[in-house]
Amino acid sequence: KAGVTQxxxxxIKTRGQQVTLSCSPISGHRxxxxxxxxxxxxxxxxxxxxxxxQRNKGNFPGRFSGRQFSNxxxxxxxxxxxxxxSALYLCASSLLALREDTQYFGPGTRLTVx
Amino acid sequence: DAKTxxxxxxxxxxxxxxxxxxxxxxxxxxxxVYWYRQIHSQGxxxxxxxLKNNExxxxxxxxxxxxxxxxxxxxPHATLRDTxxxxxxxxxxxxxxxxxxxxGKGTKLSVKP
Numbered sequence: 157k158a159g160v161t162q163x164x165x166x167x168i169k170t171r172g173q174q175v176t177l178s179c180s181p182i183s184g185h186r187x188x189x190x191x192x193x194x195x196x197x198x199x200x201x202x203x204x205x206x207x208x209x210q211r212n213k214g215n216f217p218g219r220f221s222g223r224q225f226s227n228x229x230x231x232x233x234x235x236x237x238x239x240x241x242s243a244l245y246l247c248a249s250s251l252l253a254l255r256e257d258t259q260y261f262g263p264g265t266r267l268t269v270x
Numbered sequence: 271d272a273k274t275x276x277x278x279x280x281x282x283x284x285x286x287x288x289x290x291x292x293x294x295x296x297x298x299x300x301x302x303v304y305w306y307r308q309i310h311s312q313g314x315x316x317x318x319x320x321l322k323n324n325e326x327x328x329x330x331x332x333x334x335x336x337x338x339x340x341x342x343x344x345x346p347h348a349t350l351r352d353t354x355x356x357x358x359x360x361x362x363x364x365x366x367x368x369x370x371x372x373x374g375k376g377t378k379l380s381v382k383p
Contacts, residue, residue: 160313189370199314199357199373212370246313248371257363258304259371261313 158183160249160262168268174235177265181228181249187211188230189259190222193244202245205230206252234267242269272374273297273360279378282352288345290377292358295339300362303334303341304371307354307379314357314373317343348381355379 161180169175181188189212190202201214205224222232228249234241244266248259275293282288294303302321306314318325318332320341325332331344345352357376 191371191373198375199371201370201372204370214370244311248313258316258319260316261306263313264311266311 160247160260162245162247162262162265164265165263166266166268168270169237170270171237171239173237174233175237175267176231176233177245177247177267179230179232179247179249179262181230181247182260185249185251185260186228187250187252187257188224188228189248189250190230190232191246191248192216193246193264194240194242199246202232237269239269241267243267272372273301274358274374276356276358276374276377278375279380281380281382282345282348284350284381284383285347288348288352288379288381290343290345290356290358290379291340292343293340294358294360297338297360298362300364301360302363303332303338304359304361305330305332305343306357306359306371306373307352308357308376309351309354315354317356319361348379350381350383353379353381 187206189204193199204212224230244264246264248261250257250259304319305317308314320332334341355376
């Protein structure tokens with residue numbers, strides 16, 4: 157079974173631009189979560205989507221948004237990019253059935269803001 | 271904040287068992303102990319999880335104390351490819367709005383030849 161895939165793997169943008177990252181979950185998984193990883197803050201939760209609805213949200217500004225499609229694929233968008241948004245953005249998918257919600261991570265998208 | 275505390279770093283000789291400790295003294299009854307590892311600049315890799323019984327899979331064993339206040343991840347025969355940051359996470363899988371994983375700083379395991 158194919159793992160979680162993220163595109164693109166690397167991205168360079170300039171301040172003020174916006175960016176859209178994509179995540180395809182493991183087949184059959186219905187939940188997609190997004191995390192940001194920086195050297196200073198470590199791994200931090202952004203938001204989680206399940207059945208096209210945002211189920212949970214971390215403590216990030218409104219510039220960070222996401223959505224999930226009917227096929228469970230998800231996108232996250234960052235508007236008005238700041239230098240501090242440079243990070244590894246990770247997507248994780250889980251089955252989310254009964255008590256089985258082990259999250260499996262993709263390889264990440266490395267975003268650099270200049 | 272993370273509910274777990276781990277040593278910042280550990281070394282292990284190749285071929286020997288690596289025992290990674292984790293303290294979670296405030297863990298609640300519904301929270302499982304999850305272990306992930308992250309090899310440099312890659313996505314975290316799921317290793318194992320458990321509630322109260324010891325667990326074993328093809329990657330590792332998880333030993334949870336009877337009072338559930340601490341646990342140990344055991345890599346039975348460490349290889350150089352096991353060099354990574356290991357994260358211990360207390361997580362309630364049916365926590366609803368609390369369902370996200372809270373990562374701490376983890377333990378950097380260095381396996382040496």
